[in-house]
Amino acid sequence: MLGLERRQRIMEKIRLDRKVYVSDLAQTFKVTEETIRRDLEKLEGQDLLRRSYGGAVITESTSEDLSYKHRSAINSESKLAIAEKAARLIQDGDTIMMDSSTTCQALLQRLKGQKDVTVITNSIRLMNDFMGSGFKMICTGGTMRESSCALTGTIASQTLEKYYVDFTFISCKGIDREKGIMESNDSEGRIKSVMIRQARKAVLLIDHSKFDRTAFVKCDDFSHIDTLVTDEKPSSEWQSYLADNHINLIF
Template sequence: MLGIERRREIMKLLNQHQKVYVQDLSKLFDVTDETIRRDLEKLEQQNLVKRCYGGAVINDHTSQDISFLKRIDINNSNKVYIAKKAEHLINDGDTLMVDASTTCLALLRYLKDKKDLTIITNSIRLINEFVNSDFKIISTGGELRAHSYALVGPIACETIKKYYVDTVLISCKALDIKKGLMESNEPESIIKRQMIEQAQKSILLADSTKFDKTAFTKTCDLAQIDTIVTDKEPNIEWFDYIKENDIKLIY
């Protein structure tokens, strides 16, 4: 395995587990501890990790904007679990707005047998994957953020404002009881905020690693969300807040 390939695999492990250990990695890749230390040093120079005693942790800034291709490999089993849990929330004939998140893409893969679904989305990946499906797909248009395969900007927002839908499906970079839903970048946060405004109900798909975290920019208050679908039982503080605000929780 080439060094660049090994470092890519190390980043996948870090995205899944937040921390890695030199000895574990040397056994996994069948190389010396010193080789792994050099790999971690190079990743630290790229501002991707922070080395610590015996290993490294992921360098997770509030504004860290992970590419779609990297995000699609992060916590993939959790996304599949969430998608299966959320499938029954969508009915034949529903009109949907869907963001450009990898978790929402996972859910759409379980909705292929639903009939007469209309989907308005700013995700070019979603459009490409379901081009031959029975979904009626409306693209928002707009400026392409190639990093995330998302269409953003004034044109996308104006398109969204033309429609009123049954449900919006969104994910987020982070969520906090007091700070609400947050994103790593302003353009996609604005799109999600507008989608929420146009929908009768809002469904948030968020794995447990995003709870009690902070990201760069606020999208909306948690009270604007009708249903949260996640992969693990949240703590008692979340239960109390969800009950007080009449939010449905599925895990």
């Protein structure tokens, strides 16, 4: 296993467990403890975790805005799997809205080759990365949040409200059956909520680590979601909840 892949899997584990131990990781990946310590040192240098005696802990809080680079390094394999499944929903000629999530970036990458697709987004990164890709790209404008490269505020909302699309694709920081769909900050949460209401079908893209997770602010209810795409089979409680709320589950 390459070091990059091992470090990605370490980040997946620490996102789930909130902490990791050097000895356990060494046994899991069948490498020396010194190798794991070097991995943790590199991840700490990227501000992805904080080393502690015998292991490391995650530095994130419910209200912390992770940088785009930080989010790109987390659960990358899961995001690719989700993108592969979500891409099957899109047909040539569809119009879509996308938030500034790294999962949406993976999805748009997967959609290359689709014909006459219009993408409306509040993401500076998507506008830059897919310049010349063949998509018709529409930017919301607005006030940029540097950490996520997302445009928010009144201008962004007003732009979105002018359009009605086939699909909206969003991700979020956490979901809870009682609390709903949650985000780390109110400004991006409001944009996601507007996007949901402007679409014929609203699709939530989340990996397994987001289930039963509380974040700082509620951005919407599940009653406005049509489809949830994830990378692993959710618990039976979640499956029942989604079925009762008439939400199509793809995993």
